[in-house]
Amino acid sequence: MSRSAPVVFSPEYECDIGPHVFPTQKYRLVRDGLVAAGLLDARDVRCPAAAPREDLLLVHSAEYLDDLEQLRWTPRTRMSELPLTESVVRAYILGAGGTTLAALTALESRFAIHLGGGFHHAFSALASGFCYINDLAVAIRVLQRDGRIRRAAVVDCDLHQGNGTAHVFREDERVFTFSIHQEHLYPVKERGNLDIGLENGAGDEVFNGRLAAALPRVWEHRPDLVLYQAGADPYEDDQLGALRLSIPGLLERDRLVLEGCAGHGIPAVVTLGGGYARRVSDTVRIHQNTCELALRMSAGVGQGRDAGSGALPGPAGEAR
Numbered sequence: 001m002s003r004s005a006p007v008v009f010s011p012e013y014e015c016d017i018g019p020h021v022f023p024t025q026k027y028r029l030v031r032d033g034l035v036a037a038g039l040l041d042a043r044d045v046r047c048p049a050a051a052p053r054e055d056l057l058l059v060h061s062a063e064y065l066d067d068l069e070q071l072r073w074t075p076r077t078r079m080s081e082l083p084l085t086e087s088v089v090r091a092y093i094l095g096a097g098g099t100t101l102a103a104l105t106a107l108e109s110r111f112a113i114h115l116g117g118g119f120h121h122a123f124s125a126l127a128s129g130f131c132y133i134n135d136l137a138v139a140i141r142v143l144q145r146d147g148r149i150r151r152a153a154v155v156d157c158d159l160h161q162g163n164g165t166a167h168v169f170r171e172d173e174r175v176f177t178f179s180i181h182q183e184h185l186y187p188v189k190e191r192g193n194l195d196i197g198l199e200n201g202a203g204d205e206v207f208n209g210r211l212a213a214a215l216p217r218v219w220e221h222r223p224d225l226v227l228y229q230a231g232a233d234p235y236e237d238d239q240l241g242a243l244r245l246s247i248p249g250l251l252e253r254d255r256l257v258l259e260g261c262a263g264h265g266i267p268a269v270v271t272l273g274g275g276y277a278r279r280v281s282d283t284v285r286i287h288q289n290t291c292e293l294a295l296r297m298s299a300g301v302g303q304g305r306d307a308g309s310g311a312l313p314g315p316a317g318e319a320r
C-alpha cells in the first residue's frame with residue numbers, strides 16, 4: 001500500500017452549484033469508495049494548495065483571472081454553465097493546484113491520481129461549459145517552467161473534445177494533445193494534434209479499437225509526462241452524450257492508456273473529467289475503476305488482465 005500512487009483530493013471540490021447535472025459530490029464519493037475498498041488510507045490523501053496566481057498566469061490572462069476573482073460576468077466568463085461564486089472559483093483554483101501537485105508527484109512515483117481536474121474546456125481567457133480553469137494546461141506549463149519536464153501529452157478520453165487544451169497548446173510542439181470524443185456534440189471543435197470524432201452510438205469495440213490504434217502516435221511524441229483525462233461520460237447511460245460504452249468497456253479504455261504509459265515508462269496522471277450518468281453511483285463506479293486500476297498497477301499488483309474485471313467489489317455500486 002505504501003508504494004501506491006499518490007492520491008490528491010480536496011473536500012472543497014464539492015461545492016454548491018444548485019440543481020445541476022454535474023454532481024460535485026462525486027469526488028468525495030470516489031475517495032470514500034477507494035478507502036472502503038482498502039486501496040487508500042484516508043490519511044495518505046494529499047490536499048492541494050490553491051494554484052498561485054503566477055502559475056495560473058502561465059495559461060490564463062490577467063483580465064480573465066480578475067473576472068473570476070471579482071466574480072464578474074463579462075464576455076470572458078459568460079459562456080460558463082456554472083454559477084460564479086467564491087466557493088466555485090476556489091474549487092477550480094484548487095483543482096489547478098491539485099493537478100499540478102499530482103503531476104509533480106507522478107514524476108517520482110510513475111502514477112498519480114487526482115480525484116478532481118480534467119477541466120479541458122477552459123481557454124486562456126474564456127470560461128466554457130463546466131470549466132473555469134484549465135488545470136491540465138496549468139500543470140504542464142508549471143512543470144515546463146520549473147524545468148521538470150520538456151515534453152508532455154494529454155490523452156483526453158472524455159465524451160467531449162478537449163477544445164480548451166488543444167487551443168492553449170496549438171503552437172507548442174512540445175505538447176501533444178489527443179482527444180477521442182463524440183463528434184456531433186458540444187463543443188465547437190478546436191484542432192488538436194490528434195482528434196478522433198466518433199459517431200453517435202459508438203460502443204466499446206469502436207471506441208477502444210480507435211483508441212488502441214491512435215495511442216502509438218502519443219508514444220511517438222516521447223512525452224516526459226502523460227495527463228490522462230478519464231471522463232466517465234462516454235458511458236452508455238450518460239445524460240449528455242450518445243456514446244455507448246459499458247462500464248467494463250470504460251475500464252478497458254483505462255487499461256489501454258495506463259498500461260501503454262507504464263509500458264513506455266512514461267509517468268501518468270489520472271484526472272477525472274466529466275460524468276453525468278443518470279445514476280451518480282454509475283459515474284462514481286467508473287471513476288473508481290480508473291483509480292483502482294492505477295493504484296493496483298502502481299503497487300505492482302494485478303497488472304495482468306484480471307486487475308479489474310469491471311465488476312470490482314466496492315460499496316459504490318455494481319458494474320452493469
Ligand SMILES: [Zn+2]
Binds near residue numbers: 158275
Ligand atoms: Zn465531458
